[in-house]
Amino acid sequence: MLTILGFVMIATFLALIMMKKMSPMAALVLIPALFCVLVGQGAHLGDYVLKGIGDLAPTAAMLMFAIIYFGVMIDVGLFDPVVRGILRFCKADPVRVVVGTALLAAIVSLDGDGSTTFMITVSALYPLYKRLKMSLVVMTCVAATANGVMNTLPWGGPTARAATALKLDAGDIFIPMIPALAVGLLAVFVLAYVLGRRERKRLGVLTLGDTREVTEDVDVKEGEPVLVGAGAVGTGGVPSGGSRTAGGAGSGSGAAASAGSPDGADEADLQALDPRRATLRPKLYWFNAALTVALLTLLILQALPIPVLFLLGAALALTVNFPQMKDQRARVAAHAENVLNVSGMVFAAAVFTGVLTGTGMVEHMARWLVGGIPDALGPHMGLVTGVLSIPLTYFMSNDGFYFGIVPILAEAGAAHGVTPVEIARASLVGQALHMSSPLVPAVYVLVGMAKVEFGDHTRFTVKWAALTSLVVLGAGLLFGII
Numbered sequence: 001m002l003t004i005l006g007f008v009m010i011a012t013f014l015a016l017i018m019m020k021k022m023s024p025m026a027a028l029v030l031i032p033a034l035f036c037v038l039v040g041q042g043a044h045l046g047d048y049v050l051k052g053i054g055d056l057a058p059t060a061a062m063l064m065f066a067i068i069y070f071g072v073m074i075d076v077g078l079f080d081p082v083v084r085g086i087l088r089f090c091k092a093d094p095v096r097v098v099v100g101t102a103l104l105a106a107i108v109s110l111d112g113d114g115s116t117t118f119m120i121t122v123s124a125l126y127p128l129y130k131r132l133k134m135s136l137v138v139m140t141c142v143a144a145t146a147n148g149v150m151n152t153l154p155w156g157g158p159t160a161r162a163a164t165a166l167k168l169d170a171g172d173i174f175i176p177m178i179p180a181l182a183v184g185l186l187a188v189f190v191l192a193y194v195l196g197r198r199e200r201k202r203l204g205v206l207t208l209g210d211t212r213e214v215t216e217d218v219d220v221k222e223g224e225p226v227l228v229g230a231g232a233v234g235t236g237g238v239p240s241g242g243s244r245t246a247g248g249a250g251s252g253s254g255a256a257a258s259a260g261s262p263d264g265a266d267e268a269d270l271q272a273l274d275p276r277r278a279t280l281r282p283k284l285y286w287f288n289a290a291l292t293v294a295l296l297t298l299l300i301l302q303a304l305p306i307p308v309l310f311l312l313g314a315a316l317a318l319t320v321n322f323p324q325m326k327d328q329r330a331r332v333a334a335h336a337e338n339v340l341n342v343s344g345m346v347f348a349a350a351v352f353t354g355v356l357t358g359t360g361m362v363e364h365m366a367r368w369l370v371g372g373i374p375d376a377l378g379p380h381m382g383l384v385t386g387v388l389s390i391p392l393t394y395f396m397s398n399d400g401f402y403f404g405i406v407p408i409l410a411e412a413g414a415a416h417g418v419t420p421v422e423i424a425r426a427s428l429v430g431q432a433l434h435m436s437s438p439l440v441p442a443v444y445v446l447v448g449m450a451k452v453e454f455g456d457h458t459r460f461t462v463k464w465a466a467l468t469s470l471v472v473l474g475a476g477l478l479f480g481i482i
Contacts, residue, residue, distance in 0.1 A: 002359065002364040003365050005361060008035075013027050018459050024348070026348075029348050032352045032355035033355070035361075041358075047358065048357075049355070051358060052351060053354070056350040059307075063339075065311045067342060070123065071334065072314070072317045076279060077280040083124050083125075092132060093196075093200065094197075095193060095197055095200050098139075098193070098195050099189060101125055101143055102143075105117055106185060109156075112153055113442075117442075118144075121143045123449070132203065134199050134203065136451065137457055139450060140461065142195065145432050146188045149188060149468065151435060158428055161399065162427050163424065173428070183471060183472065183475035284320065318331060338445075342444050342448050349438065353439055367408070369388060370405065370408050370409060378413070381413030385406075386429040386482055387429075387473070389428070390429065390469045395439075409423050410424075429472050429476070429482075438454070443457070
């Protein structure tokens with residue numbers, strides 16, 4: 001019964017947010033609360049929720065101060081040279097913009113933290129997507145998938161968890177997987193190129209300046225689907241009018257933007273590109289750059305807990321760049337909306353994970369899946385683990401999967417001569433999809449800063465991320481790694 005109710009709860013949650021019948025925050029709280037009562041454990045709901053909040057409180061604190069820190073760095077102009085460099089590389093070509101998104105996300109992912117990756121990537125590219133009226137959900141899809149592949153770095157989390165759970169060396173797991181992961185990253189760049197071509201076909205060849213003109217005809221067939229969150233379009237997906245000013249784009253929620261001048265909200269969104277904004281601190285540029293490099297280095301070295309690092313970094317950045325109290329309050333207030341939205345989503349997710357784990361539903365679901373593996377597949381437990389990792393790491397936390405499920409799979413594989421290290425490598429396959437899971441706090445940073453509805457992101461990204469995971473699995477089998 002717990003197995004069935006667990007799957008029904010997850011399906012209900014996903015259906016409601018993708019159909020936009022409930023907000024993700026409300027669904028994360030109300031759906032598990034209802035199912036907790038249905039399984040007859042309503043009296044323990046408070047305990048489950050508090051346990052979940054306790055587990056995720058450090059993550060919420062980290063995200064709160066990380067948003068403030070990177071928000072201040074954006075305000076003072078640390079990333080302006082990056083934005084200008086991307087503008088020069090992209091030249092208003094949607095293909096280059098999307099491929100650049102994948103490249104930037106992959107490079108920044110080397111720090112091993114998804115939240116940091118998404119904050120830097122969105123901060124650098126969001127104004128460009130807005131000006132070109134490109135689909136913001138394309139940006140979130142490519143960034144999340146690229147980060148998912150790179151999340152398998154030994155200091156990223158999953159590899160360390162697999163090594164700990166099976167008492168293996170992280171290097172023995174990760175290093176042989178490099179060729180398969182490289183193929184997965186290549187698949188992300190191919191995906192970026194394909195999505196960029198779709199955007200180029202929809203928007204035409206563009207020029208970036210005070211005005212934006214379609215310089216060649218865009219042949220879009222009647223009824224051809226337009227990507228979620230695109231800018232204003234006319235009938236059949238053809239851009240309305242022969243030219244448009246470089247203004248705001250539609251939000252990720254699918255709302256169409258005006259084809260004329262940007263409104264006040266869009267002007268605020270594009271303010272990050274204003275070289276005359278009052279918050280710039282050019283004389284402190286190298287201090288801020290050194291502080292950020294030092295912060296990321298300490299993060300990789302795990303010198304201190306991540307929440308502590310960002311707390312100290314945010315306090316130092318505010319104090320040095322904005323010595324006046326009123327200026328510090330203004331900067332914190334400017335980023336308060338992002339902080340509240342993301343922190344609220346994390347604590348709402350704590351209700352979902354707390355109930356899913358506390359009631360035993362997740363354990364019953366996992367054991368049902370593992371128990372359903374035919375004996376004939378025993379010698380192929382590496383393949384089975386790779387396939388199962390795709391849905392299981394989407395519906396479970398990494399801790400639950402690596403410490404609860406992977407040891408069971410390893411035990412089953414050992415009975416058929418499959419080594420634990422093969423199981424550990426195969427368990428990394430699903431990470432490309434995992435980074436878009438509703439149980440991953442970092443994804444709410446991504447969709448929140450990009451102003452994309454989580455349901456839109458999920459509906460668009462899941463198929464591409466799952467395909468990328470299958471590519472990694474196929475490469476691992478082809479190279480004899482799994």
